[in-house]
Amino acid sequence: LSLAFLGRADRVKASRALSRERVIEGGEVELRVEVECPSRLFRFADRVPDGLELVGGDPGGMALSAGRAVYRVRAPRGVYVFWRVAVDVTDPLGLASVRVEAGDVSVLTSLPRPVEARPPRGALGGRPPTGDTAFRRAGIGEEFMEVRDYLPGDPLKRVNWKATARLGRLMSNEYEEQRSSDVLIVVDTSPWTAVGRGDTVLDHEARAALAMAEVMMASGRAVGLAAYGVGIVRPDRGANHLMKIADLLASLRPGNVRLSMVAGVLAGSGMERDCSIIVITPMGEPDSVRAVEMLARAGFRVSVLSPSPATAEAGEGGRVVEAAIRLAEVRRRWLLAEASRFADVVDWDVRRGVVWAVSAVC
Template identity: 35%
Template structure:
């Protein structure tokens, strides 16, 4: 609850959803000041007695009585004395994008007020879909007024930073205009699609999970032959290799557990038109990984890369979704360096890579080639930016066909490094996956 003391200092007691004590210092507002009309009235009340004194016309003093009476009434009845308490209420701090969110402003004056204008400062990126963030209140002392309106949420972090409050008495003698700092942060999280997991499971034994694990242990999938270690069971001794080398050799098997998954989101500036689609697809596949109990990590390849190490669980899922919510296209021309470096030092061995990129730049295409050559299994979710545009003339339609042919040839060339899902964003991602993978 933010208290605005008219003509005094604002106070900031802590309320959930507002600033904790001491986090921000609020400067004193100017308060309510007399208007020019009131100043003229006061000057007239002094000028008339002075003129009467010099002219010795004491009957002119009676002309002062209406002015004095009006000034007294203004001070006694209409000059504000007290505080106006204002606080903002939103249901919670996270919403799905495109969701309509109701915002409430509560106003409680400690004095009678006839004309109190309150305007909430809505973030520019949010669209007001109903109601009005500005309202004029006429309230008695202690009466609560509520301003309601609805905004359409967009992906990202949005800050409501303040409220503009204006006061004017009925006769226009006192007025005040102050910006009250009232901070509320809301986060628009990406929508999540119902899509299948496009990981290839061919040739694996499914027990706990659908994908092979890099961990070695007891299992059914042969991995390698190594030297026998004390404590190994006799049944894993490879007698042929032992006879050939003269040393006791043992078979090593692959444990049938779930593979680690790394999601790589290409957030370079060239991908701005389809970045929201990339983020939604990444969040959807993260939910699939969460439901399957699969551990996963996130590389958000922005100008300053963001790496979230491989982990599992709901807390980890929501942390990754929060980072996806803040993703913005940046001047990132070094995605190749970012991915190559992390693939060598941070990516789990034999991890499944899910790469979200329209593959528009040479850097993004080279990244796919490097991942494939390093031995990672790569699935590319590639939203087609051309599908966002509808040609309006015959010439544009021919040009669009040529661009599409070039893209298809490029994707066919890159398909040697990973499984590429070319996604027409006008269609559901589930349909695009089904065209490539039998689900």
Template identity: 30%
Template sequence: MWTLKSAMLIDAGVILLLLGLVFHNHQAIVLALTLLSFVIIVGYKTVNVRLDAQRTVSTDKSFEGGIVDVRLRIKNLGRKIEFLEIMDDLPPTMEIVGGSNYLLITLNRGEEFVMKYRFKCHLRGHYSLGPVRLRSRPLFGMFYTEETIDVLSPVTVLPRIEDLSGIVIKAKYPKIFPGALTTRQVGPGTEFYSIREYVRGDELKKVNWKAYARTGRIMVNEYDRENVSDVMIVLDSRETEGVGTVLENPLAHGARAAATLANYFLQRRDSVGVAVYTDTLRIVPIDAGGGRLYRLLDEIAAAEPRGNAPLNGVVDLLLPYVSPNATVILISTLNNDLTVKEALRKVCAHHFDLIILSPSQVDFERNALGLKADDLYRTLKLERSILLSEIRSYGARVIDWTPETSLRRALTGLMA
């Protein structure tokens, strides 16, 4: 392709040639032909880029905030390239924190060059690094050639998992066989509850010998009864959930909450499923077992704000996948959906343990726009408070989650 320099030389050559012909000036004609010949020869000598590119990444899965190292090897298979620009395309949510994904070098025939850089992952999702964009220019810089090498490297950024140690989320309807989700009832388990005096029939392994030495009375330990529960986490990924900034919006917070809760319940050996709804519904059925967490995180990572599926229709499709008396955790702003009340009444009527973690869209939007708490804001907050109060009357446990509140703090309300 032509540069401004080559265009100016050709214009000058044409003008000189016309003036020389008009005024019969042989010197002007010779100079014009010299300029035009020079441009033509340089253009003919322009190097056709023949390069090979191979990229390696330190990992193809990372969590939000994680660092990924990249090595891009470029080999020149053609003639020497005096000026070669290399750009390795990155998604806009990834930040270069070391090295550079852009270089300007000279590359001899058969020579290899390795570009190294590292980037930080800021937002969950399924991404591809690349393609590699190349631009070469000859010595005089009058022409350039561009080429794209389709070397793509998939990278999945998983939602960040927060620490919930010490948080105990109790199920209303645990299963009857021994398992994981703690209920505040005395029974077989591993988590200490209290001590009491020994009665005939107690197992000797439960005797608290330290208490016996201290009091002179035989005391036995009591433990929380543990039960396995089925948990279905439902993430609202409609277009309205993207209100705010790219990194600070209800969906970004909701995805991290879904990932954190999935990890929490799986560590307690519960059976967990995930459903994400946009204009469609994607379901990972309730199950347990090794490797389950990354299957759930992959589905959550793919959540993007789009569509506007009504919650009532989502519930109808989801019910066959949820076992009786399961815990259903809905993560949604509950905005822009006229079917919310009917849908949630239906869930409670089926005797599911319904927990709603509701990011406050009003607060996300206000923070993104830098607005003050005016009368309109207070009115919207009041309407939201009335809606959440009505949903609580159905028997659901509802958490009004503001952007300033950590997930750990928001979930402490479920411990009561």
């Protein structure tokens, strides 16, 4: 009789509804789970993915014929998959039970926290801002190229009066044309990016990458993304492309990978060499320096934003941990100096925030 009763377990139905399928990291989502079962008694559980914090309610329960559960979770940055609902169907006598899975798979995406960042152009000094490339072609720009004979239509402000007086004829200054080039943001996901109390180095990297992409797109530049696991997303513009970048940044996880693997693919790709590349890396290993060198030697203009793992880990641990952090930071500073031979390097104390980082690079 019990076996005959349990044979009806394949008629179990379940559904799950999320209040939102996309949320900003740290946001809360409400989930409603409903289960119908021909059995008189069953127990069900919605399995909460690792990394989510249960902040209210219960994701399961016991019911007769029909049951419902309502609960809330808080989501750090990431992509979370809710598998089918687990239902344990019990016969009326309590002698036997069988587990079935019902319902559909759901996905929750927690995006990096957006930041209002409108940095001044050229925050690193006299060089063109990241994403602006000087071309050896006559045009309106800021970089002096040469002195030439005056041509009808040249504005008076471009007349070189000293050269005119010396040569006895009108001479004009010529400048290199500067135009906005494409920008590719490379995000490091090597083991050093897992460091951090609460927010990891990779969390800081993702926020900075999204903020830079938004700022540069707002100024008319096309922006792309490259990282291990997501491949190369070629530069483009528009709100849909920015959302695509945000989704990919949400999916990044630290792993046993090398930044030079991504750099090697980029160096051998058909990416235009006037594309500016921003590498976001903690610079924890010599491999990161090799990656920057590979990109520079391939003809790209490279900038490096380096979040300090020591500042992400600061304030916690005993003397041994603090000594290890200081030692690692000394080594990292040496690696940053090596990388500065091939790129403009910004050392980022993450406690200063994302706005500072974006202002220092863009």
